[in-house]
Amino acid sequence: MNILGISAHYHDSAAALVVDGVPVCAVQEERLSRHKGDSAFPLLAIESCLQHARMDPDELDAVVFYERPMLKFDRVLTCTLRAFPQSWRAFPKAMKNLLGEKVWMRGIVSSHLGVPGRKVLFTEHHQSHAAAAFLTAPTRRAAIMTADAVGEWATLSIGDGERLSNGATKIRRIREIRFPHSLGMLYSTFTAYLGFKVNEDEYKVMGLAAYGKPTRVDDVRRLIRRTPDGAFALDLKYFEFHTTAERSYSSRFVELFGPPRNPYEPIDFNTLEGQRFADCAASVQRVLEDTMVELAQSLHRETGLTDLCLGGGVALNGVANAHLLAESGFDRIFVPPAPGDAGCAIGAALYCDRIHFGNPDRDLPDHPFWGPSVDGSELAQLAREDGHSAAVCEDGALINHVADDLAAGRIVGWMEGALEFGPRALGHRSILAPPHTTEMRDRLNREIKYREPFRPFAPVVPIEAAGRYFDIPPGGARLARFMSGVFPVRREWRSQLRAITHVDGTARLQILEHAMAPRLHKLLEAYGRRTGIPVLLNTSFNLAGEPIVNRAVEGYSTFLRCKIDVLVAGGTRVMKRSSGMERTPVNKMKEEVA
Numbered sequence: 001m002n003i004l005g006i007s008a009h010y011h012d013s014a015a016a017l018v019v020d021g022v023p024v025c026a027v028q029e030e031r032l033s034r035h036k037g038d039s040a041f042p043l044l045a046i047e048s049c050l051q052h053a054r055m056d057p058d059e060l061d062a063v064v065f066y067e068r069p070m071l072k073f074d075r076v077l078t079c080t081l082r083a084f085p086q087s088w089r090a091f092p093k094a095m096k097n098l099l100g101e102k103v104w105m106r107g108i109v110s111s112h113l114g115v116p117g118r119k120v121l122f123t124e125h126h127q128s129h130a131a132a133a134f135l136t137a138p139t140r141r142a143a144i145m146t147a148d149a150v151g152e153w154a155t156l157s158i159g160d161g162e163r164l165s166n167g168a169t170k171i172r173r174i175r176e177i178r179f180p181h182s183l184g185m186l187y188s189t190f191t192a193y194l195g196f197k198v199n200e201d202e203y204k205v206m207g208l209a210a211y212g213k214p215t216r217v218d219d220v221r222r223l224i225r226r227t228p229d230g231a232f233a234l235d236l237k238y239f240e241f242h243t244t245a246e247r248s249y250s251s252r253f254v255e256l257f258g259p260p261r262n263p264y265e266p267i268d269f270n271t272l273e274g275q276r277f278a279d280c281a282a283s284v285q286r287v288l289e290d291t292m293v294e295l296a297q298s299l300h301r302e303t304g305l306t307d308l309c310l311g312g313g314v315a316l317n318g319v320a321n322a323h324l325l326a327e328s329g330f331d332r333i334f335v336p337p338a339p340g341d342a343g344c345a346i347g348a349a350l351y352c353d354r355i356h357f358g359n360p361d362r363d364l365p366d367h368p369f370w371g372p373s374v375d376g377s378e379l380a381q382l383a384r385e386d387g388h389s390a391a392v393c394e395d396g397a398l399i400n401h402v403a404d405d406l407a408a409g410r411i412v413g414w415m416e417g418a419l420e421f422g423p424r425a426l427g428h429r430s431i432l433a434p435p436h437t438t439e440m441r442d443r444l445n446r447e448i449k450y451r452e453p454f455r456p457f458a459p460v461v462p463i464e465a466a467g468r469y470f471d472i473p474p475g476g477a478r479l480a481r482f483m484s485g486v487f488p489v490r491r492e493w494r495s496q497l498r499a500i501t502h503v504d505g506t507a508r509l510q511i512l513e514h515a516m517a518p519r520l521h522k523l524l525e526a527y528g529r530r531t532g533i534p535v536l537l538n539t540s541f542n543l544a545g546e547p548i549v550n551r552a553v554e555g556y557s558t559f560l561r562c563k564i565d566v567l568v569a570g571g572t573r574v575m576k577r578s579s580g581m582e583r584t585p586v587n588k589m590k591e592e593v594a
C-alpha cells in the first residue's frame, strides 16, 4: 500500500512516502525550493518522493494531510469571535489564510496530484506528532507526549502507544491541553520578545539561557499557572497572540519584564540590558523544563511504562529533554529526528497505514536519512569546470585525506548519501571542523555561519568514545542519537573541546553508532588516531538564512561563497585553491590550549 503524507501551510512543509508500511522517502520542501522554512504546498517534495519510488500519483492508495483544516478553522473562528473587538484587525488575515487554501485542502490535494477526493484523508495534528514519535521509535510500548505551539485546538497531548504481538497498533490519547493554553506559545512569546523569529529561532532562546540566571522564574510563573487537574493555563492578560497577529505579548507583559529587545542590536552580556534578556531566557527555559518534567512524571505514574516518546516542536529543546530523562521517571526517551511539523508528514502517513487501514506493524530503520542522495560525480564535474582539482578516491583513501585535512586545521563540507529529514545535520550534510579552540568557533561564526557569537556548536562522537569526553547518563546515548539532548562535557576535557563546550559546560552532542553513518564513524576514528581525540564539531551545512544543502551543486555553491576549505561529496574531494596551508594544525592548536 502506497501512502503519501503531507504537512503544509504553517511552516516547514514536507512530504513523506510510506510503501508497505515503511518510509521510503521524506523531504522538507525548503531543501528543494531553497526557500528556508518554506510553508508552501510541497509540490517539489511530493515529486521527489514519487520519483524516488518511480511511482505515479495514481498508484497512491491515500494522500494524508497532517491536520484537520475544518477543526483549525473552527479554532480560529471561535477565538477571533471570542476576542472581538480586539481581534478585528487579525480577523481578515486569518480568514484569508484559512479560506484561501487550508479549508479546501481536499480539493487542493486532489487537483494538484490528480487523485480522487476520496483518497485524500486527514489526521489530527497531534495524532501526526504522536505517530511520528511512537511509530518510528524502536519500542513496542511507550507513553507519548506531544507539545507544540498549536495544532487545530490541542497544544499538548499525552497518551500511550502499543504495537501488539498480532501486528495491530494502538495509539491512545489520554488527555490534551487546548489553545490558547500552550507551552510552545509561551516559549515563542519569549522568542519574539527577545528579538528572534518565532517558529524558527526558539533554539536561540535555549542557547541564550545558558548565559543568564533564572532570576525571573516567579514572574514567568505568573504567566502560566498549574491547574488542579495537573494541566496548566496561561494568564491571557500577558499575551496577545490569541487576539492579534501583530504581537504575541501584551503591554502587561512589557510592564513585567521591561522593554523588548531590538532584534537589530547584538546582545552584550556586559550590560544590564543584555543580562536581563539572558535572565528572561533562562527563566522561561526553567519554567518550560519544570512544567514538562511535572507532566511527564504524572504520565509515568499513570501509565507505569518505562519508555516515553516525545513529539512536537517543544521536543527540539535538548536541555528540557535531558531534564526529562533525569527527572521524569522514564528509563528511555525517544525523540524522532523531525519532531516538528515537517515530521508530521511521516507521522500522518504512518498513522494512516497502521491505524486507519489497520496494516500490520513493521520495524522501521532507525536513522534520519530519508531525503535525496548526493551525487559525487556531479561535484567532480562542477569543480573541474571551475579549474579546482577534484580527486575521486575510494573510501579508505578519502577518509585518510579528510582526517589529514581536519588535523591540519581545515574546515570540511561533508556530503554523503541521503539528506537528513528534520532540522539537524546528523552527518550527511554537515560542516565538520576541529572542536578544540575558541578561535575555531569564532572563525566558523565569522567566516561561515555568520551567526550570533553566543550560540554553541555541536560535537559528534563515536558511541564507543562518548563516555570518555561527555557525562552521559543512562539513556543519554539514545537521546543524543539525533542530537536531542544536551549533556555536560567532562570537566577535564573542556579546555580541549572549547569550540563545542557551551558557556555552562554542556554540549548538544550527537553520539554516532557505526551502522547509522559508517563513513563519518570511520572519519571520527581516523581523526582520533591523528589527534588523540575522536570528536569533531558538526554544524549544519548551510549559510545563515539558507536551508541545509541538498544536492552537490548547492554544497559547491556554499563552498565557493564562504571559507570552507575542503568539500566532500560521496567519493569526491575538492580543495579550495587558496586554502589550507596557512591553517593552524590541530596539534599546534592543542599545545596553545594547554
Ligand SMILES: [Fe+2]
Pocket (backbone or CB within 6 Å): 125, 129, 148, 149, 150, 151, 312, 313, 340, 341
Ligand atoms: Fe505541530
